[in-house]
Amino acid sequence: MAERAGVPRMSDDRLRMTPGPTEVPAAVRERMSEPTPNPDVEPAFFEFYRDLTAKLEAIYGDDDIAILGGEGILGLEAAVASLVEPGDRVLCIANGLYGEGFADFVDMAGGEAVVCDAPWRDPLDRERVEALLADESFDVATLVHCETPTGTVNDIEPILDALEEHGVISVVDAVSSLGGTPVPTDRIDVCLGASQKCFSAPPGLTVCSISDRAWEKIESFETDSLYTDLEPWRDAAADEWFPYTHLASNLYGLDAATDLLCEEGLESVFERHEDAAARCRERAADLGLSLYPDEATPSPTVTALEVGESATALQRTLAENHDIVLATGLGDLEDDILRIGHMGHNARVDRVDRTMDALATVLE
Known part of the structure; x- marks a missing residue:
């Protein structure tokens, strides 16, 4: 598919693990x-x-x-x-x-x-x-x-x-x-x-x-x-x-x-989100990253991780080197929080694993 002048074509392999908009099936x-x-x-x-x-x-x-x-x-x-x-x-x-x-x-x-x-x-x-x-x-x-x-x-x-x-x-x-x-x-x-x-x-x-x-x-x-x-x-x-x-x-x-x-059934959808969220939190703990705000109230649809003041840099590196798009925090937390969206079509353990593998590589 040819690109129009000045309009880059989005990569088919890019994984957008953002807390909305999510990937469209x-x-x-x-x-x-x-x-x-x-x-x-x-x-x-x-x-x-x-x-x-x-x-x-x-x-x-x-x-x-x-x-x-x-x-x-x-x-x-x-x-x-x-x-x-x-x-x-x-x-x-x-x-x-x-x-x-x-x-x-x-x-x-x-x-x-x-x-x-x-x-x-x-x-x-x-x-x-x-x-x-x-x-x-x-x-x-x-x-x-x-x-x-x-x-x-x-x-x-x-x-x-x-x-x-x-x-x-x-x-x-x-x-x-x-x-x-x-x-x-x-x-x-x-x-x-x-x-x-x-x-x-x-x-x-x-x-x-x-x-x-x-x-x-x-x-x-x-x-x-x-x-x-x-x-x-x-x-x-x-x-x-x-x-x-x-x-x-x-x-x-x-x-x-x-x-x-x-067609999937709401109970199965909810279970899929819980599984993806649990894997994300488990992998984050292995990397020594803490949840924001804590482990008491994490959402099944998005995980926020405390990354010091490096969220923007991590976001850029993951996009440029690994074709994975994440979100940073908002407001005063913009550079302190890295957010991984595992919601909707992206609430899948294999997609979480690909994301966390890339994050591990960047952090190392």
């Missing part, structure tokens, strides 16, 4: 190459969309499913924009970058964000959450299931218990965990996922489940936004009208990716 790429109908006017497309959301219910549960045309961050902003009206009080429960970032969306929506934050190395502060809920009134609460920047999976069920007890609507960012490890979706009012993580489809789609209680709040007021308003999506497929032209090829890819997950 051949079946997904092939499906995306099919001719697509006009998503605005052809009834066949709306039927396809209804079938796809029905398939996603096998992963999510029984709540209504909406698929938005935009990368996963769109889901975080849309959930807040659709649920928070000016003056609403929102409890932002955080122990990482994305948990803290919810407060920015609350401010944009005119709400009052109360951030219950914990250090990035610590679990979510359950006791402080319960104390705040006992003393103050909140309309909505936000939290993150898997904080990708630190490779941490949070135990969110006790917090969901407290939110339910106080009648607070829950918004959970499960972008890096949905489809790779169990998520208590039946306990969550708005649960957010994305195509480019454990689904192993290209970036470009947000998937979310929305409870009846959340719909009631969403429909109680009008937002100042079109693109981030969830309300039109409740009846979009039934009415055969989308608020904007949908990403037809991306939806085809997500459909193929969902088929792969369902």
Whole structure:
């Protein structure tokens, strides 16, 4: 295959073990190459969309499913924009970058964000959450299931218990965990996922489940936004009208990716992620590398390793000399953390071994 002038061809052998976007399987790429109908006017497309959301219910549960045309961050902003009206009080429960970032969306929506934050190395502060809920009134609460920047999976069920007890609507960012490890979706009012993580489809789609209680709040007021308003999506497929032209090829890819997950079976998918994560942690220990933050809360989908101040250099050397792409940390941890994504199609022990063999060579 010839290269276009100035555009280098990506290596077919390059292994991208990043915590999203993940490698896209051949079946997904092939499906995306099919001719697509006009998503605005052809009834066949709306039927396809209804079938796809029905398939996603096998992963999510029984709540209504909406698929938005935009990368996963769109889901975080849309959930807040659709649920928070000016003056609403929102409890932002955080122990990482994305948990803290919810407060920015609350401010944009005119709400009052109360951030219950914990250090990035610590679990979510359950006791402080319960104390705040006992003393103050909140309309909505936000939290993150898997904080990708630190490779941490949070135990969110006790917090969901407290939110339910106080009648607070829950918004959970499960972008890096949905489809790779169990998520208590039946306990969550708005649960957010994305195509480019454990689904192993290209970036470009947000998937979310929305409870009846959340719909009631969403429909109680009008937002100042079109693109981030969830309300039109409740009846979009039934009415055969989308608020904007949908990403037809991306939806085809997500459909193929969902088929792969369902054919393998969720329990087998979860076990595959656990096996890949365990091998990654085992190999890291053999290399004398410590997990960030510790061994108590590592994610089955991404492993964060402490590498001093050499993450960027290691990332560059692995890409240039071994054709393996990893991620560094984010924010203040950019050069201290090397992150290995074993999620979606890449959650395979042989791919972890290839990655860790290369890392061992570089470290030596």
